[in-house]
Amino acid sequence: MADKIKFAFLLAGGCAGCEMALVDLSENLLDALEHIEVVFWAPTVADVKYKDLEAMADKSIDLAFVDGMVRLSEHEHMVRVLRAKSKILVAFGACASLGGIPGMANIHTNDELFKQAYKDTFSTENPDGVYPQPQYFLDGKYDLTLPAFQDKVRTIQDLVEVDYYVGGCPPHHSFVAKAVEAIVTGNLPPKGSWLTSGKAVCDVCKRNPANEELERLPVETVKRTVDGMPEEKGCLLQHGFVCLGPITQGDCGASCLNVNMPCRGCGGPIPGIKDYGARAVSAIGSILGSEAATDSLLEKFPVLSKLVYRYSLPASRLKSNVR
Amino acid sequence: MDFSPNIVGFACQWCTYAGADLAGNLRCKYPPTIKLIRVPCSGRVEPEYVLEALSRGADGVFVGGCHFGDCHYKEGNYKTDRRMKMIKKIVQEFGYEPERFRWEWISGAEGKKFAEVMTEYTEELRKLGPNPVKEGGK
Ligand code: SF4
Ligand code: SF4
Ligand code: SF4
Numbered sequence: 122m123a124d125k126i127k128f129a130f131l132l133a134g135g136c137a138g139c140e141m142a143l144v145d146l147s148e149n150l151l152d153a154l155e156h157i158e159v160v161f162w163a164p165t166v167a168d169v170k171y172k173d174l175e176a177m178a179d180k181s182i183d184l185a186f187v188d189g190m191v192r193l194s195e196h197e198h199m200v201r202v203l204r205a206k207s208k209i210l211v212a213f214g215a216c217a218s219l220g221g222i223p224g225m226a227n228i229h230t231n232d233e234l235f236k237q238a239y240k241d242t243f244s245t246e247n248p249d250g251v252y253p254q255p256q257y258f259l260d261g262k263y264d265l266t267l268p269a270f271q272d273k274v275r276t277i278q279d280l281v282e283v284d285y286y287v288g289g290c291p292p293h294h295s296f297v298a299k300a301v302e303a304i305v306t307g308n309l310p311p312k313g314s315w316l317t318s319g320k321a322v323c324d325v326c327k328r329n330p331a332n333e334e335l336e337r338l339p340v341e342t343v344k345r346t347v348d349g350m351p352e353e354k355g356c357l358l359q360h361g362f363v364c365l366g367p368i369t370q371g372d373c374g375a376s377c378l379n380v381n382m383p384c385r386g387c388g389g390p391i392p393g394i395k396d397y398g399a400r401a402v403s404a405i406g407s408i409l410g411s412e413a414a415t416d417s418l419l420e421k422f423p424v425l426s427k428l429v430y431r432y433s434l435p436a437s438r439l440k441s442n443v444r
Numbered sequence: 445m446d447f448s449p450n451i452v453g454f455a456c457q458w459c460t461y462a463g464a465d466l467a468g469n470l471r472c473k474y475p476p477t478i479k480l481i482r483v484p485c486s487g488r489v490e491p492e493y494v495l496e497a498l499s500r501g502a503d504g505v506f507v508g509g510c511h512f513g514d515c516h517y518k519e520g521n522y523k524t525d526r527r528m529k530m531i532k533k534i535v536q537e538f539g540y541e542p543e544r545f546r547w548e549w550i551s552g553a554e555g556k557k558f559a560e561v562m563t564e565y566t567e568e569l570r571k572l573g574p575n576p577v578k579e580g581g582k
Contacts, residue, residue: 228537398534399491406491406527415526425530426537439495442539442576 126305127183129161129174131203133196134223134274135189139214140165142291143186149298156305161185161203171199177206184304186213188291190220190435191275194255195268204281209304211316212277215290215387218315219397220435222290224274225427227434227441231270274435286315288370288389290432296372315370321391322366322384326375328356339410343418346382357383358408363418363428368400387432396438398429405429449503449569451478451562454493456486458516459551460508466555474559475566478506485509486547487520491531494545498535501578504569507547508558514551521549541572 132140143150160182161169185207191197204210212218220227226234235252239245255269277283287300300316303309310316323329330337337359344361351357357378358364364383366375370391377384390397409415422428430437455461461482467474483489486509497505507528509521528547536542546565550558 228539394492396492396495399495399531402491402527402530402534406523406530409526412525415529419529419533424537425533429530429534437495437538438492438499439535439538439540440499440577 125158126156127160127181128157129182129185129203129207130159130166131161131163131185131187131199132165133187133189133200133217133277134192135214135216135221137165137188138291139186139188139216139289142214142289142294142297145294146298146301149301153301153305171202174199174206175202179205180208182207184209184211186211187217187277188214190216190223191277191280192223192271193268194271197271197275197280200277200280209284210277210281211285211287211300211304212283213287214292215288215389215432217277218283218286218288218436219389219433220274220276221432224276224433224435225431227273228424228426228443230443231272273441276436279435284312285309286389288315288317288387289373290387293373293376295374299372315389315392317370317372317388319392320371322369322371322373322375322378322388325371326356326366326378328354328375328378330356330359337408339414340408341410341414343409343414343421345421351381351383353381357381363405363422365401365404365429367404368394368397385431386429389433396436397433398426398437401429447570447574448475449477449566449572449574450501451504451506451565451569452497452502453478453480453506453508454483454486454489455480455508456510456516456521457482457484459510459514459549460486460558462552463508463550463554463558466552467558468555470555472556472559474562477566477569478562485515485517485520486524487515487517487522489524491527494528494531495535498540498544498575499577501575503544503572503575504565505545506565508550509547511549511551540576543568543572544575 159167161174163169185203187200191200215221239247239252255267257265259265303316340361342361351360351362362383365386366384368391369384369386370388373388394400464480486507489507494505509524515521532542532545535545548561
């Protein structure tokens with residue numbers, strides 16, 4: 122038996138849901154742990170400090186996962202350090218690989234974001250209008266330096282080379298098992314690939330019209346999920362609920378469709394797509410049946426980017442230019 | 445200021461590209477600002493191409509196709525119209541001037557219209573100035 126795989130896990134700007142997905146492997150994770158030695162898992166699980174990671178030799182970690190996007194100077198620093206220490210770096214989950222839900226912030230200015238978060242929200246009481254700041258002098262004696270809020274949400278590959286990508290918000294556990302197995306057995310695709318089945322959500326969706334040899338018809342009425350309950354059967358897209366299943370990787374087994382929700386794209390783009398949102402526009406544009414349907418879509422989704430780039434805005438070819 | 449915009453254009457081979465040819469034959473004058481790429485149908489222009497061109501610093505992107513009812517493939521231009529409306533919205537939400545992206549229906553007989561549109565679009569972009577991507581913006 123070869124040496125154990127030295128493994129690291131860094132939570133950057135994420136919610137820790139991706140880490141829960143790994144823990145959800147339960148028995149599978151225990152099997153995997155026989156082959157794995159955890160050398161770093163911060164700030165959530167292991168009691169290892171950032172300086173411990175900084176002290177490790179370059180390329181001494183065999184496999185590192187990052188979940189979450191990059192928003193703070195701290196995230197940026199740690200992602201760069203982890204890259205230097207690791208042989209294989211995996212962007213794990215929608216935030217790390219595409220920017221994720223927090224990435225939608227990129228079409229707002231930092232002022233707008235701070236105002237919303239630290240002033241306008243109904244549960245906030247902040248009469249002095251105090252906002253986070255990277256330097257603070259406390260009690261007249263402590264000079265504190267805190268992580269700085271950067272201009273934009275960035276993905277891991279915006280900063281460093283990424284070896285593999287895993288989609289999902291969070292990644293589905295059955296799929297995580299496959300990815301972990303591929304890594305443990307060394308049965309890996311070329312660098313830069315997504316560790317996925319390569320199948321679209323539609324491919325595994327039981328609502329797919331192709332299963333009943335039905336043709337897809339143009340959509341005349343666009344609906345939001347708040348407009349009513351979707352029918353139990355039939356393609357949601359066909360019923361007018363914008364579903365991004367045609368262009369999304371289906372390693373989740375069409376989870377959302379199984380509970381009557383349209384796919385919003387957390388699995389990431391199927392192979393061959395450079396820009397998720399642009400391709401979503403292409404797919405939606407092909408199925409809309411009229412000018413009126415297009416206009417009603419634009420009316421129902423007043424911020425279109427947040428529909429088509431819900432999980433991938435920072436990964437768009439066109440970087441947002443909001444000042 | 446002597447700014448000459450760089451326009452990336454996609455033109456359907458049946459209509460707008462033929463229209464550009466005719467503009468040449470008629471010796472219509474228009475500024476040399478557009479780099480025209482011939483495509484089989486305007487419906488073939490993926491929204492990804494438009495974003496790619498803008499992200500690489502094109503000052504404007506133009507898509508030209510046949511008038512409604514004239515598409516060689518029957519409904520390609522309807523799809524173009526629906527997609528491009530959405531893309532324009534996105535370009536704007538990302539913080540770019542919506543004028544950086546434009547589409548027009550120009551037939552093979554409308555050489556003069558092609559030249560006029562190019563002249564007008566160039567003027568519009570000249571007023572707007574360079575694509576902010578080029579000024580070290582992101
Ligand atoms: S991808 Fe989803 S689950 Fe993972 S860190 Fe981001 S928000 Fe959390
Ligand atoms: S568009 Fe959505 S509902 Fe329809 S088949 Fe694809 S995944 Fe299923
Ligand atoms: S159906 Fe789409 S949004 Fe839902 S889990 Fe699967 S990939 Fe994610």
